[in-house]
Amino acid sequence: MITLKNIEKVYQTKTIETVALHNVNLHIPKGEFVSIMGPSGCGKSTLLNIMGLLDEPTNGLVEIDGTPIGRYRDKELSQLRNQKIGFVFQSYHLINDLSVLDNVELPLLYRSGVSAAETRRLALTALEKVGLSARTKHYPSQLSGGQRQRVAIARALIGQPEIILADEPTGNLDSVMGEEIMNILLQLNSVDGTTIVMVTHDENMAHKTERLIRFFDGQQVSDAKTATHEFQKV
Amino acid sequence: MIRHLFKLIWNRKKSNFLLITEIFFCFLVLFAVLSLVVHNVRNYSKPLGFEHENVWLLTMRPASDSTELNRQNLEQVLQRTKAFQEVESVALTTSNAPFAFSQMNNNLAYGQKEIMANEYLVQDDFKEVMQVQVSQGRWFGRQDDASHHQPIVINRALQQQLFEGEDPLGKLIPRNDSLNYQVVGIVEHYRPSSEYTAEEPGFFVRIDLPKNENAFYGELLIRVKRGTGVAFEEKMVKELSGITKDWTLEVSTLEKMRQNKSKLAIVPLIALAVVCSFLIFNVALGLFGVLWYNISRRNGEIGLRRAMGASSGQIYRQFIGEVLVLATFSLLLGVAFAVQFPLLQVFEVESAVYFIALGMAVSIIYLLVMGCAFYPSRQAAAIHPAIALHEE
Numbered sequence: 284m285i286t287l288k289n290i291e292k293v294y295q296t297k298t299i300e301t302v303a304l305h306n307v308n309l310h311i312p313k314g315e316f317v318s319i320m321g322p323s324g325c326g327k328s329t330l331l332n333i334m335g336l337l338d339e340p341t342n343g344l345v346e347i348d349g350t351p352i353g354r355y356r357d358k359e360l361s362q363l364r365n366q367k368i369g370f371v372f373q374s375y376h377l378i379n380d381l382s383v384l385d386n387v388e389l390p391l392l393y394r395s396g397v398s399a400a401e402t403r404r405l406a407l408t409a410l411e412k413v414g415l416s417a418r419t420k421h422y423p424s425q426l427s428g429g430q431r432q433r434v435a436i437a438r439a440l441i442g443q444p445e446i447i448l449a450d451e452p453t454g455n456l457d458s459v460m461g462e463e464i465m466n467i468l469l470q471l472n473s474v475d476g477t478t479i480v481m482v483t484h485d486e487n488m489a490h491k492t493e494r495l496i497r498f499f500d501g502q503q504v505s506d507a508k509t510a511t512h513e514f515q516k517v
Numbered sequence: 518m519i520r521h522l523f524k525l526i527w528n529r530k531k532s533n534f535l536l537i538t539e540i541f542f543c544f545l546v547l548f549a550v551l552s553l554v555v556h557n558v559r560n561y562s563k564p565l566g567f568e569h570e571n572v573w574l575l576t577m578r579p580a581s582d583s584t585e586l587n588r589q590n591l592e593q594v595l596q597r598t599k600a601f602q603e604v605e606s607v608a609l610t611t612s613n614a615p616f617a618f619s620q621m622n623n624n625l626a627y628g629q630k631e632i633m634a635n636e637y638l639v640q641d642d643f644k645e646v647m648q649v650q651v652s653q654g655r656w657f658g659r660q661d662d663a664s665h666h667q668p669i670v671i672n673r674a675l676q677q678q679l680f681e682g683e684d685p686l687g688k689l690i691p692r693n694d695s696l697n698y699q700v701v702g703i704v705e706h707y708r709p710s711s712e713y714t715a716e717e718p719g720f721f722v723r724i725d726l727p728k729n730e731n732a733f734y735g736e737l738l739i740r741v742k743r744g745t746g747v748a749f750e751e752k753m754v755k756e757l758s759g760i761t762k763d764w765t766l767e768v769s770t771l772e773k774m775r776q777n778k779s780k781l782a783i784v785p786l787i788a789l790a791v792v793c794s795f796l797i798f799n800v801a802l803g804l805f806g807v808l809w810y811n812i813s814r815r816n817g818e819i820g821l822r823r824a825m826g827a828s829s830g831q832i833y834r835q836f837i838g839e840v841l842v843l844a845t846f847s848l849l850l851g852v853a854f855a856v857q858f859p860l861l862q863v864f865e866v867e868s869a870v871y872f873i874a875l876g877m878a879v880s881i882i883y884l885l886v887m888g889c890a891f892y893p894s895r896q897a898a899a900i901h902p903a904i905a906l907h908e909e
Contacts, residue, residue: 328907337824338903358828365826372906376821380528385521392521393826399520438825 284313284446284478285334290343292329292501303329304340305501313445316472316479318489318509321498327482328450330498334480335368335448336360365393369439369477371468373451375431377423383410383434384419390442402441409437413467429460436467447471449481453488465491519842522835526842533843536807540847543800544882548855550793551874551881553786556866557713566672566706567615567647569771571745574614575737575757578765584731591733592726593760598737601753603745608643609724609734615647615709616774617736625690625698625720627679634675635719637709638734643721646740654686654702657723666699667692668723672707675718698722712775713782715866797885804840804889812836812897819897820905833898840890844882852879 290307293300303326311317311334319327332338333345336352345352347367352360369390370376377386387406391397397405410416413433423431432452439447449468453461465488471477481492489495490509497505526533577594579587591609598607612619613635623636643649644656657668666689676685689697698720708716724734741749750768757766812819819832827835855875859868 329903332903332906335824337820337906338901358830361823361826361828361831364824370824372821376817376824376906378525378818378821380525385524389822390825392518393822393828393831442826 284315284348285309285311285480286344286346286349287330287333287340288344288346290330290333290340290345292326292333292338293341302501304333307343307501307503309496309503309506311478311480313478314472314476315494316469316481316492317494317496318481318483318492319496319498320483320486320489321504325498326501327498331448331450331480331482334446335370336364361393365390365442367445369442369444369447371432371435371439371447371449371452373454375423375428375435375455377431377434377438379423381422382419383415383421383423383426386423386434387437387441389438394442405441405443406437409440410434412440413437427460428456429463432456432460432464433467436464436471440471444477446478446480449479451482451484453483453485461485461488518835518838522838522842526839526846530846533846536804536843537847537850539800539803540844540882540886541851543797543885544848544851544878545854546793546796547881548851548874548878550789551877552858552866552871553789555873555877556715556870557782557786559867559870560708560715561712563708563716564706565708565712566704567649567709569615569647569775571741571743572615572646572771573739573741573750573768574617574771574774575739575753576765576767576769577735577737577761578767579733579735579761580763580765584733587733588731590761590764594737594757597757597760598739598753601749603741603749603753605740605742606642606645607737607739608640608646609726610640610643610736610738611638611734612736613637613709614736614738615771616711616778617709618778620710625675625679627688627690630679630681632675632678632718634671634679635717637707637719637721638724639721640724640726643738646738649704649707651702652705654700656702657721661701661723662725664699666697668701669698669720670702670704671700671720672716672718673703673705674716675720676703678718711778711782713779797881801885801889804886805893808836808840808890808893809896812893815897816900816905819900820902820907823900823902824906829898832900833894836894836897837887837890840886840894841883844886848879848882 287307287309290304292304293302307330319330321327329338333340347363352363355363378389384406387409388402391402391405407416407419410419413436415430415433415437418426418430423434426434447468452468453464456464468479468481469491472479483489492509495507495509496503575598577591579590581587595607595609598604611621613621621636622633624631625634641656641658644651651670656670661668671685679685680688685700685703688700690700692698706716707719708714726732754766754768758764822832822835852875855871857863859871
């Protein structure tokens with residue numbers, strides 16, 4: 284599904300050169316639920332941005348479904364993001380001036396050939412999936428943190444993406460709400476077969492996923508199958 | 518996407534209220550100035566109905582109260598002026614000569630209709646002096662000497678307002694209890710006030726010197742031959758002063774008078790245009806600043822939209838679209854207000870003037886907001902999605 288080969292990301296200013304990722308090699312097969320852990324500043328979010336085609340590596344190759352996307356232009360990358368990838372962020376990233384329903388419909392605004400009625404139907408289905416069909420006309424400010432994150436998940440789902448990239452989706456939530464969100468993600472993975480890559484600081488959450496990759500100082504330090512507890516040193 | 522933009526702007530109407538108000542007032546000022554400009558330009562492009570080049574106006578102001586002497590001198594002046602080789606034709610008129618700062622009007626009634634019209638007292642030769650074209654009927658002349666009625670030539674505006682669809686030729690209009698005007702001809706246009714003034718109803722009344730023995734007319738229109746200049750003016754005034762003795766004689770060309778009248782119309786227009794330009798410039802600066810600020814505040818949203826699949830081009834178009842929608846809200850209010858002017862016939866200006874000004878003002882506002890949104894929108898489109906998301 285997603286393959287990263289020799290990925291390197293360097294942020295350069297006039298005086299400082301910061302290596303965010305160094306020689307990262309990863310393959311995430313279709314239908315896998317992977318968590319990525321590591322201390323702050325170790326390059327987790329940068330890695331997620333590169334996987335989500337929001338950022339380009341300084342060196343290395345990114346392949347989606349076996350196709351290298353290095354030569355893709357902005358328009359093609361945007362289309363690929365729209366069709367294949369759904370994002371869930373720690374701070375939800377909802378537009379406060381739009382209702383829950385309008386927020387969820389957002390990705391389909393950028394997809395051609397989907398009618399307004401079909402968009403509405405898909406948005407309602409996505410909201411039903413996350414248990415928020417009674418809150419369609421509410422605005423984000425009228426929702427709790429957990430509800431906002433469920434809206435964000437519904438928004439990631441509406442385009443029926445093959446991959447969901449979640450950047451600390453439970454980071455701003457208490458344990459109960461975090462649990463709820465995690466259950467929704469687990470269900471999406473097991474029932475719909477959606478590939479999920481989740482960045483987290485929470486060991487408990489990480490151990491609920493199939494595979495755990497640890498990062499330190501921009502480098503992959505471990506890659507383990509959590510369910511079977513097979514530990515593989517990189 | 519358009520529905521989405523309208524929804525977004527509508528939901529943000531509180532924060533956009535000042536911007537919408539600013540554009541609304543800018544539109545109103547622009548509409549007012551453009552209405553004035555269009556009104557003047559349209560008038561300017563219409564025919565005056567006469568040829569003013571090579572025509573001079575001799576203004577005579579007698580010093581004596583003796584009607585008999587003044588009349589005697591007037592007839593001598595008329596004879597002598599006609600006799601100059603440089604003069605083609607002359608005609609007496611009153612103080613409301615073309616481009617003069619004077620007006621004379623009178624009520625005319627026909628049937629149930631009564632209107633106020635400009636009255637121009639002129640001699641038979643006025644037609645030659647001013648090269649007025651009669652489009653229907655005839656100009657007055659010797660054949661009217663024996664007429665029981667006073668012959669008049671009317672302009673088309675008067676015909677349309679007083680007679681509507683009826684043929685006015687031969688029709689009688691009461692002047693007083695004992696005398697009627699009789700329409701003998703129609704001219705298409707006659708706009709002596711200024712090139713920037715709209716056509717007003719008017720009629721020419723014949724000056725018949727032999728019938729009015731005591732009457733005095735202080736303005737003489739003189740058509741001179743092409744190329745006649747100041748030297749002849751001096752010579753003429755000198756000779757005529759010899760006849761009139763202590764009269765005050767003043768000569769001015771109609772071209773000079775036209776220029777003076779034009780300045781009177783153009784100077785306030787330029788002043789208004791300058792004020793309007795400053796206003797627009799200020800609005801543009803304000804808009805630019807607000808848009809720049811709004812866009813920089815919405816980096817997180819930009820990042821989100823990019824993550825959801827919006828290309829940089831779509832981000833650019835969205836911000837331009839938002840500003841256009843914002844302007845549309847202001848313009849809907851503005852147009853609803855402005856359209857009352859043609860509907861209620863305010864200031865008796867042609868409806869077309871208001872509609873043209875409306876169209877121009879709407880286009881200029883759209884261009885203005887697009888111009889102001891161009892750079893901030895480009896900046897928004899250029900924001901790197903990963904950085905934009907990180908800023909939230």
